[in-house]
Amino acid sequence: MLTINNVTKHYDKTEALKHVSITIPGGACYGLVGPNGAGKSTLIKMITSIIRDYKGKIEFNEKRITDKTKQKLGYVPQDIILEEDISAFSNLQLFGRLYNLKGNSLNQRIKEVLALIGLSERGKDKVFAFSGGMKRRLNIGCALMHNPDLIIMDEPTVGIDPQSRKYIFKMIEDLKTAGKTVIYASHYMEEVEKLCDYVAFLDRGEMIENGAISELLQQYAVPSIYVKGSGIPQDKLEQYGTVSQEDGAFILYTEKALEAMEHIISYCRENRLDVERMELVHPRLEDVFFRLTGSNLRD
Numbered sequence: 001m002l003t004i005n006n007v008t009k010h011y012d013k014t015e016a017l018k019h020v021s022i023t024i025p026g027g028a029c030y031g032l033v034g035p036n037g038a039g040k041s042t043l044i045k046m047i048t049s050i051i052r053d054y055k056g057k058i059e060f061n062e063k064r065i066t067d068k069t070k071q072k073l074g075y076v077p078q079d080i081i082l083e084e085d086i087s088a089f090s091n092l093q094l095f096g097r098l099y100n101l102k103g104n105s106l107n108q109r110i111k112e113v114l115a116l117i118g119l120s121e122r123g124k125d126k127v128f129a130f131s132g133g134m135k136r137r138l139n140i141g142c143a144l145m146h147n148p149d150l151i152i153m154d155e156p157t158v159g160i161d162p163q164s165r166k167y168i169f170k171m172i173e174d175l176k177t178a179g180k181t182v183i184y185a186s187h188y189m190e191e192v193e194k195l196c197d198y199v200a201f202l203d204r205g206e207m208i209e210n211g212a213i214s215e216l217l218q219q220y221a222v223p224s225i226y227v228k229g230s231g232i233p234q235d236k237l238e239q240y241g242t243v244s245q246e247d248g249a250f251i252l253y254t255e256k257a258l259e260a261m262e263h264i265i266s267y268c269r270e271n272r273l274d275v276e277r278m279e280l281v282h283p284r285l286e287d288v289f290f291r292l293t294g295s296n297l298r299d
């Protein structure tokens with residue numbers, strides 16, 4: 001378990017984090033979400049003790065993060081930190097040695113990690129020949145060499161191809177199955193919704209809300225109905241909730257979705273109006289963020 005207790009960080013006059021507290025249960029995948037400048041990278045650097053001058057307390061399994069406990073942490077930075085002129089194997093070897101792996105156990109671990117990141121066939125190839133996605137996978141592999149219990153990933157899918165993204169998702173699922181704890185900072189809300197069990201929303205250094213994704217969806221997101229058809233009066237829909245328009249269709253946000261759908265269908269039948277398409281839209285994490293902040297993450 002990782003506990004972040006009332007942490008505050010200033011960079012000169014910028015207050016990058018303000019009294020943030022989060023508890024991350026062991027074995028969970030925890031999303032950190034927020035717009036540019038929200039404080040995600042600062043928080044991650046504090047967890048990994050790259051930044052040490054802050055107020056508050058961060059503990060992993062009830063111990064302050066020291067050079068010794070740091071051995072249990074794996075950090076995948078936003079920027080790729082690989083030696084391009086040497087092979088994938090040699091890059092992993094470098095990182096393994098940093099964690100005191102040697103001889104057979106080092107070679108064995110390199111093989112395991114190459115398999116985990118889907119690059120077994122490319123171990124001998126120099127990194128400069130790799131695609132952006134392969135470099136990202138190798139970057140993650142470097143952080144896994146010492147088999148850490150907590151893996152912290154800062155925007156690991158930025159600028160990569162769909163195949164590598166899929167591979168990274170699978171790696172995270174495998175890490176979860178192996179009982180590892182994962183912190184996943186991302187701008188991509190749909191990725192967090194798919195991969196993570198919990199999420200913390202950060203905005204301008206403040207933690208706006210956090211908790212289990214399923215509970216936040218229930219608490220904050222209102223279901224909506226997509227209705228497309230000719231002649232359907234907007235005020236009929238407004239009897240059930242708030243209505244917005246999108247590409248010639250209505251989106252009705254309502255807590256009484258099924259009742260509203262039944263009434264819209266019978267109204268259209270009675271008045272011989274044509275319903276081209278009507279469907280219930282399940283709320284998304286993006287909607288929760290919008291509800292809490294009044295803006296979209298990528299505005």
Ligand SMILES: Nc1ncnc2c1ncn2[C@@H]1O[C@H](COP(=O)(O)OP(=O)(O)OP(=O)(O)O)[C@@H](O)[C@H]1O
Nearest residue numbers: 011014015016034035036037038039040041042043
């Ligand atoms: N080294 C630094 N010196 C001064 N200000 C900084 C420094 N690093 C970050 N900041 C400021 O602190 C705030 C939080 O930045 P941080 O990089 O943690 O946000 P972020 O959520 O990771 O954003 P992004 O998604 O753009 O990486 C921002 O206002 C940023 O400009």
